[in-house]
Amino acid sequence: MLKLHNSYTSSIEEVDLNKKEVKIYLCGPTVQSSPHLGHGRSAVVFDFLVRYLKYLDYKVTFVRNITDIDDKIIEKSKEEGITYIQLGERVTEEFGKAYKTLNCIAPDKEPKATEFIPEIIRYIEKLIKNDFAYLTDSGIYYDISKYDDYLNLSGRTKEDVLSGSRISLEEDKKAPEDFALWKFSKEDEPSWESPWGEGRPGWHIECSSMINSILGKNIDIHCGGNDLIFPHHENEIAQSKGAFPNELFVKYWLHNGMLNLSGQKMSKSEGNIKLLNEYLDQFGGEAVRFFFLRSQYRSPQEFSEELLKESESTLNKLIHFTENEEAAPKNNDLLKIFEDSMNEDLNTPKLIGEIFKIINESDDLDKKELEDVKSTIKYIFKILGFNFLKEKRQKNTDEDLINFFKKYEIKFSNIDDSINEYIAKRENLRKKKEYKAADEMRESILELGISIEDGTENGWSWKNS
RNA sequence: GGCGACGUGGCGGAGUGGCUACGCAGCGGUCUGCAAAACCGUUUACACGAGUUCGAUUCUCGUCGUCGCCUCCA
Known part of the structure; x- marks a missing residue:
């Protein structure tokens, strides 16, 4: 029985899903700058989830978005002297290359915010109609005072949030915790026509709107980094509950832990990012993917080049051990270990440990048994998205x-x-x-x-x- | 300050009321002209204090410390 940690209830729950249809939405990147290793982690750990659900015979519809319009993108493109479209396309391409090298299953849909402007506008209209939004000189805002269950996901109170130091009071919002749904554009800014004037969507609305347009009012699993819990996912919930008050919206909220560098979170604002594609070029996708397998997806994970080399060594050991065997599910004990570990909220480090224990004990096996162990290990890793091919990397001209x-x-x-x-x-x-x-x-x-x-x-x- | 997570050997990282993973590194060996790889063997641990218990790394309380979020973030 698969159990997953649901952030909304802060507990590990037995999942109850319809085998024929599981809808998963993953918050993808804002394409303002090159992907770093943290982006890789989020993509890979939820790829483990998607692949495992498919292994369990669930029919998965997987959507991962791209946020291609936002203040930061505008700012960054101005700095570089290119358009927001050029910047977005370049970064989107870098992300695409990384996802591919990491062998992440391509989503069934990969929507971009700018491709859903009419849907976003209709969504805002619905919020206005339902009296959850109001118009000011600077834009349309969500009225938090109308939504009682705000902050259930992060377990905070409005007072807690207000005590935060970065809250901006300069805008003409009714209350500081209200957030923008539509921002009227200033000069030289990208903009789209709307019933209220030229502008662009706020940060959170595109996810609610795209989920609704592509997957429907309710989805099964919503994933993302745990740094998105507040405000992004809180605001998504507020929007969805405002537009569709009687719908559940999301059954299970899953959040991955952050990647740390010397104990500190890796992030753009900290300036301690390590570019994903550099490491993919150097170590190959499989070693980086294996690195992410070594940590349970919710824990903070320590990153260093040493640890990446270590991952490569460990992976090579597995590749070597299973060499010359075809991937096939032959050893039931191993398959049980695999399922038991994955069922425990995707406990991939435990799985690795158990597999190595079997390898260490494999001396006493006869030839046939040993072959079965090898093929089954190869099979398990194949399910997890590993091909176990010796990669050849040529860096010379x-x-x-x-x-x-x-x-x-x-x-x-x-x-x-x-x-x-x-x-x-x-x-x-x-x-x-x-x-x-x-x-x-x-x-x-x-x-x-x-x-x-x-x-x-x-x-x-x-x-x- | 508020809320949350966590503290396991040199590093990374599971887990458990008693049998103490696993990987990497280290050390010793086999092999080799040598080296590497591979293989075999192997040392080191549960932040601190109190409590519960026959027994605590595991449960409870306290202390200290670390990290995350608090309208930029995966």
């Missing part, structure tokens, strides 16, 4: 390679042939017991990031650093 091999009188055509020829030359030296020259060749090719290993099957591999 052809010119580097041509020049390098020229020194050894090898014509460079492709990397595999050239290295094989190189290794053959070196083997010759070793046969003649000219070890000094052979060792030099092994040393020398390290500059290409290639290490030669005697006595292993492939004989060579790419190194990271």
Whole structure:
């Protein structure tokens, strides 16, 4: 029985979902700057969830949005001297590349805020009609005083929120906790026609509106980073309850923990971000994905390059162990371990531990049993989105390679042939017991990031650093 | 200040009222011309104080500390 932590009740609940239709919405990025590792974590851990639900035979409809209009995007694009569209497209592309490299299942729909302006306007009209919103000189605002259950998700009171220091009183809102649904545009700002005047949507309205337009009034699971609980998700709830007072809106709220750097949250405002695509280039998607598997999704997770290297080593051990076996569900004990761990609010670190315990105990198994263990482990990781392929990362230009091999009188055509020829030359030296020259060749090719290993099957591999 | 989470070996990270994961690193070994890889073996822990209990790392209370949110955030 799958159990998940529901932020709304602050407890782990047995999920009760219709197998034929599970609607999941994940708050995706605001495309103002390049993805950092924290974005990667959110995408990957909820990809584990989607894949696991599919494994359990749930029919999942998965939506992940892109917020492509917002104050920060406007600000940032002005700084760079490009349009908000250009900035948004560039960053969206970077996110897309990262999702793909991390092997995250593509969402069934990936809506952008700017593609849903008419729907957003209709949603605001509904809120006005239901008397949850009001018009001022600067825009349309949500009237929090009309919604009694505000802040149930974060477990705060309005007084708590008001004591916060960053609250802005300068706008012409009725109450400081009211938030913008529609902002009238200033000069040189992107804007859309609306019944109330030219402007753009507020930050929270696009999620409520897109969920409603694509998935309907109610969804099963709403996910996002735990830094979105307040105000973003509180405001989404307020909007949805204002527009559809008799609907539940979201059955289970799931929030992932933040990624820390030296104990501090990684975020744009802290300026301690590590760019996702840099690490994906360096370590490959599988190692980064495995890094996220090592921590339970709700816990804060410590990041460092060392830990990423560690993940790579551990992953390689698994790849090596299951090498030459096809992924297949053959060992029921392992499948039970898998399901039991995942059912416990996606306890992926426990799963890894249990799998290694089995590996360590696999000495006494006979050949068939061992093969079954290997295929089942490979199968489990396949479900979790791992392909267990040895990744080859080439970071050298052809010119580097041509020049390098020229020194050894090898014509460079492709990397595999050239290295094989190189290794053959070196083997010759070793046969003649000219070890000094052979060792030099092994040393020398390290500059290409290639290490030669005697006595292993492939004989060579790419190194990271 | 308010609300919440947490404190486990060198690092990361599970879990449990008694049998004390797991990974990485370290150390010792096998193999090797050497090195690497691989494989085998192995050291180190439950923030502090009190209580409950036959027994507490696990439950309760207190202390200290860390982190997150408090209208930018995944």
